[in-house]
Amino acid sequence: MRRLVTDTLIIAERNLLRLPRAPELLIGFTIQPIMFVLLFRYVFGGAIQTPGYSYVDYLIPGIIVQNTAFGGFATALGLNEDVRKGLIDRFRSLPMSRAAVLGGRTLSDIATNTLSITILLITGVIIGFSFQTSFPEAIAGVGLLLLFGYSFSWFLAFIGLLAKSSETVNSIGFIAVFPLTFISSAFVPVESMPAGLRAFAEVNPFTIIVDAIRHLWLGAPAGNNVWGSIVWSLVIIAVFAPLAVARYRRAAGR
Amino acid sequence: MTDQAIEIEGLVKHFGDVRALDGVDLLAEQGQVLGLLGPNGAGKTTLVRVLATLIKPDAGTARVLDFDVQHDAAALREQIGLAGQYAAVDENLTGLENLTMVGRLYGEPRRSAKARGMELLERFDLLDAASRPTKTYSGGMRRRLDLAAALVARPPVLFLDEPTTGLDPRSRLSLWAVIEGLVAEGTTVLLTTQYLEEADRLADTIAVIDHGRLIAEGTSDQLKDRLGGERLEVRLEDGADPHLAVAVLSAMADEPATVEDGLVRLSVRERHGVIAEAVRRLSDADLGVEDLALRRPTLDDVFLALTGHVAEEHADQEEEQAA
Structure with missing residues (x-):
């Protein structure tokens, strides 16, 4: 058990060490989300009606949730590369904890997500976002985001191990994750969507987590959203962590 | 242990x-x-x-x-x-x-x-x-x-x-x-x-x-050693008929000589006297020799003899694809 903890931390440290040296990934975490915030706020913002909130207040929780989900792509792309380049073979020939490679990978996503959440919140505040709730609630929101991001890392770990190339990882991300984040309450109120889409958006876990963050940051009605988000995150971990571990064993055992 | x-x-x-x-x-x-x-x-x-x-x-x-x-x-x-x-x-x-x-x-x-x-x-x-x-x-x-x-x-x-x-x-x-x-x-x-x-x-x-x-x-x-003995390699002068060389040299060994790209090859059991005899036989047949050498078989020869194909150093089939 001690071995699992230390090895996980060593792998996480390795992932964070290499981050500043792979600038394309760092740009993905920092510049790109800022660009999306500005585009939505200033290009679409004026046309989207969000009763009860200014669009910037409405937007920031949504776009941060989307960005947190995408944070796990570091795991997907990183694992994919490690398998292809034989680094997984090296790890598996070492007397280290079997679970540490996946554990360390997903753990380092928490650090990168903390960074991108901070950057987006600062950007948000600069363009007019303001918390309507207490400090502990705001922090609870960040914690919930990190939990959700962590669960999504396990889903993306599975995708990264499944895919044959990094291009495949990217297209799965864009085809599966992008629409899922858009057909939710992240950017527009679900009431504005056509009936079928709206029905889907209302049960979409992204809607639940976005509404939970709006509750914790803006004081929106709580509903079951906070608990719902926690349950969804735990379910995603419970489903995809074993799948990713099984896939890791197979991918490494080619 | x-x-x-x-x-x-x-x-x-x-x-x-x-x-x-x-x-x-x-x-x-x-x-x-x-x-x-x-x-x-x-x-x-x-x-x-x-x-x-x-x-x-x-x-x-x-x-x-x-x-x-x-x-x-x-x-x-x-x-x-x-x-x-x-x-x-x-x-x-x-x-x-x-x-x-x-x-x-x-x-x-x-x-x-x-x-x-x-x-x-x-x-x-x-x-x-x-x-x-x-x-x-x-x-x-x-x-x-x-x-x-x-x-x-x-x-x-x-x-x-x-x-x-x-x-x-x-x-x-x-x-x-x-x-x-x-x-x-x-x-x-x-x-x-x-x-x-x-x-x-x-x-x-x-x-x-x-x-x-x-x-x-x-x-x-x-x-x-499993290949048995030495290899005699003969490179003929331009214009000399390699098939005639194969004919006159094959009598020296159990197996007939082979010819490839103008190089005549022969497996011989004994090293002793081989070069002298080969030179005599070739000159009796009026065949000009440019180069003649005895050498130990290389692992390439071993591989060819054992598998029936040469070692593919640049084979296109990657082992991984079998996985």
Whole structure:
């Protein structure tokens, strides 16, 4: 058990060490989300009606949730590369904890997500976002985001191990994750969507987590959203962590 | 505890319909270099992966230093080092960071892992590049770093999977010298290669493998002896008829001579007097000779004789695709 903890931390440290040296990934975490915030706020913002909130207040929780989900792509792309380049073979020939490679990978996503959440919140505040709730609630929101991001890392770990190339990882991300984040309450109120889409958006876990963050940051009605988000995150971990571990064993055992 | 470092019995591994290993038996003594020679797709890499506990065999047993690769895998991993044909180092980490990480994953504290990393970098002539990301390294430097990573915990058994594939001749020579140094220190090495020259130079015992089966085993000399005797090679002057040369020379040996690209080849049992007799026969037939030589068979000849095809050094079929 001690071995699992230390090895996980060593792998996480390795992932964070290499981050500043792979600038394309760092740009993905920092510049790109800022660009999306500005585009939505200033290009679409004026046309989207969000009763009860200014669009910037409405937007920031949504776009941060989307960005947190995408944070796990570091795991997907990183694992994919490690398998292809034989680094997984090296790890598996070492007397280290079997679970540490996946554990360390997903753990380092928490650090990168903390960074991108901070950057987006600062950007948000600069363009007019303001918390309507207490400090502990705001922090609870960040914690919930990190939990959700962590669960999504396990889903993306599975995708990264499944895919044959990094291009495949990217297209799965864009085809599966992008629409899922858009057909939710992240950017527009679900009431504005056509009936079928709206029905889907209302049960979409992204809607639940976005509404939970709006509750914790803006004081929106709580509903079951906070608990719902926690349950969804735990379910995603419970489903995809074993799948990713099984896939890791197979991918490494080619 | 036997003095066998590697004991393999009846090892079988399938990938779908492909029998990558088809009942391999093999022994290697401690302190020896066992060369596993074969073309791409022969099953060499699969064998190394089974021994390095990366994949489980479908049948048969394999023991390394008396540890069973399946049942004692965790303990065995403390004893082995693996360097592969795809230099498995993190491109975005520096040489020192890579080695320190590996040392720490062996359970070393950071400080001593770092010290060991510096020691290895110095030994492999990488000290100047210690704090550069390895993506800036040349192919030869990466292979040396990969080998250094395999040596972090001073393993008594080392698996080298095609350590010099794709390297330029100079880097290959320097890597060979490094491997010879390790062997001199008593490390047991299992080396796979598709380069006959490499097996000839490094290996004490050579096992020739093709289509997942062991087709021959012995020292380089023993394998060459199996072909029987020496090779006489005759290059004729322009205009001389090679078929006439084949006719007059074939009487000297059990098997008829062959001709390829104007080079006439003949296997002879005895070295003694062969050149004189060949020259006499050729000049009696009025055939001009440009060059004539006796040579020991190379491992290329061995491979051709054993498998019926030449060793494919640039085979297009990657072993991985069988997986």
